[in-house]
Amino acid sequence: MTNWGDCLTTMRTGAPLVQNITNYVSMNIMANTMLAAGASPAMVHANEEAADFAAIAQALTVNIGTLSEPWVQSMVEAATVMNDNAKPWVLDPVATGATTFRSSTAAQLLALKPTIIKGNASEIMALSGATAAGKGVDAVHGVDAAEAHATALAQANTAVVVVTGPVDFITDGQTSYRVSNGDALMPRITALGCSLGGIISAFAATQPPLQAAVAAVTYFGLAGELAAEASTGPGSFQPAFLDALYNITPEIMSECAQVELI
């Protein structure tokens, strides 16, 4: 079994420069989670420089939370640079299925073959072509319902697929994991799911994608558990969560990881 604490050490030692093209709601907290974790985030999305910056970034996060045509173009260009240089990128198809614009953009980005795809059950089902329209950005389906779709999606796209929920499901189409770390308060903080996308990118910049995704999801969920213990609501949860990301040691991570190989 992988030593999950070692995965955290690997990420922190690399301190990877990660480019994030993400929605306005998430930019600040995604950058803060990545800095707390030990990565070097850069929020660079302008057409005039997205591809240039991708050339120096070690990984890329593409999140479609607040879209516009010029940003979609930047996403395509930056992802192409990552592909051309065999560097990893993560797709977060936020609320795909809720509008035609979102679904068609997610499909366009999926065709570019992301290294890792992360979404809630409704998003992964919508992306895989199952008839599933999300209620805005919040999942209306359970993770269980999405597992088969996730596996098919992984196989069809040679990608790692992460389905987030009370118990997360992560698969590369052959090997699958369930991660039980996490807390029920987490969906009550906006853009925390988006931030996980950035953390996955940071891990993926420094290690193989399946291991990276499982380690990132575990680390993030564990920080959520520690934060929930130290907080009295979603407000006090946030500073406690960033503190936990910063203070979790590889030893704590190895000890508290609740990862099941299926």
Next chain:
Amino acid sequence: MTNWGDCLTTMRTGAPLVQNITNYVSMNIMANTMLAAGASPAMVHANEEAADFAAIAQALTVNIGTLSEPWVQSMVEAATVMNDNAKPWVLDPVATGATTFRSSTAAQLLALKPTIIKGNASEIMALSGATAAGKGVDAVHGVDAAEAHATALAQANTAVVVVTGPVDFITDGQTSYRVSNGDALMPRITALGCSLGGIISAFAATQPPLQAAVAAVTYFGLAGELAAEASTGPGSFQPAFLDALYNITPEIMSECAQVELI
């Protein structure tokens, strides 16, 4: 007299999906206040999808804090969908009067007949045509000075009008209320007023507009009081405020509401 705690229960039970077209400064905290309160916020403003999303949203917030032409178009389209489907929408004319662009956009949106209009005294006076130029986003007039303008604005537009300040004034042109809940630290946190707009939308999605506006303003002000008691400045106020929104029960709300029917 209305049982204000019941209004909170009604909103939380509905857990309404609310679309928000709001400024960049407020997006994160508005979404977080709405999640903490128990609503389901979605920040969707792109031209390609604003109207599509309005079709599934239960209420809409339109905030002109950081404007651009494409966003104004999205605001108009989404508001029109709400009107066509008899769903409520809230206009927050941030800093109207400060620039010609703001004033003309606010007038354009006002003509679309928002269900509820919320602003500080300077904004409401500027919107009602009184000669009042705000100092940026902060009010330079007292609520008292704006009450007659608010009543006239409500009558002329068949809208509920909310004037925020140390004591809030809320009217539909016939019936009026004053709400004394709140704390002096609240204007020291950016976009807290914007966030109130989202909370009003969440209440309005599930109950009549005048009742919704009074209940939302009371709930928000009460959370401010509880947060101020638990904090030592505007920094610690923020997590305490979100915690309070999350932890206020209908019983606390009924007990602590300081609402006066005029």
Next chain:
Amino acid sequence: MTNWGDCLTTMRTGAPLVQNITNYVSMNIMANTMLAAGASPAMVHANEEAADFAAIAQALTVNIGTLSEPWVQSMVEAATVMNDNAKPWVLDPVATGATTFRSSTAAQLLALKPTIIKGNASEIMALSGATAAGKGVDAVHGVDAAEAHATALAQANTAVVVVTGPVDFITDGQTSYRVSNGDALMPRITALGCSLGGIISAFAATQPPLQAAVAAVTYFGLAGELAAEASTGPGSFQPAFLDALYNITPEIMSECAQVELI
């Protein structure tokens, strides 16, 4: 020697209206730091109103963190209004050197003669024409390496130049200071450096630029020290930092300022 506490009093008494054209990541925290400090920030960047608003603002911050062509145009127009009315403006050339778009925009803005230029060592070196490419937004050079470049930049542009780092260096080309206030946690919070730009603008709106820059940097660093004492990581640091900005008195500032005239 200047009484640094008096500089804080001067800024708070003025409560200046400061326009900020800044990146998406920083907007919320920059506004919150400025409100906590006692200034009146306004985030106004749209082409349709940037110049109009500059006419009423007392100072302007221009931060190139997330660029686009229309915003560059707004930056140029607003800066021109400031120059034409002899009002101060601050340039923060975030990550200049990392992409061609950034470098050319920074050069274009530099040609407009900012009152104060603030950057980390890598940014100041890149702006001054030294061959230095930053690693995204984080400095890879020490402050020492940038001091001569900063002095030359100040002389060539009749500007005050601030180089941020563990010990900050501030110069107008003739007189130079080092400020030792600050804490190692500060670079672990995103957009805190950007926020400093807004605080410098607030001070510059009410006093001469060199004194304003030194006082602002000292005040900001001191708040960081107090916040670090009260926190257990970068998450709890943030509310503690805003509380410190709010609670630092002129007496505390005079007593704890670690400013060295070189």
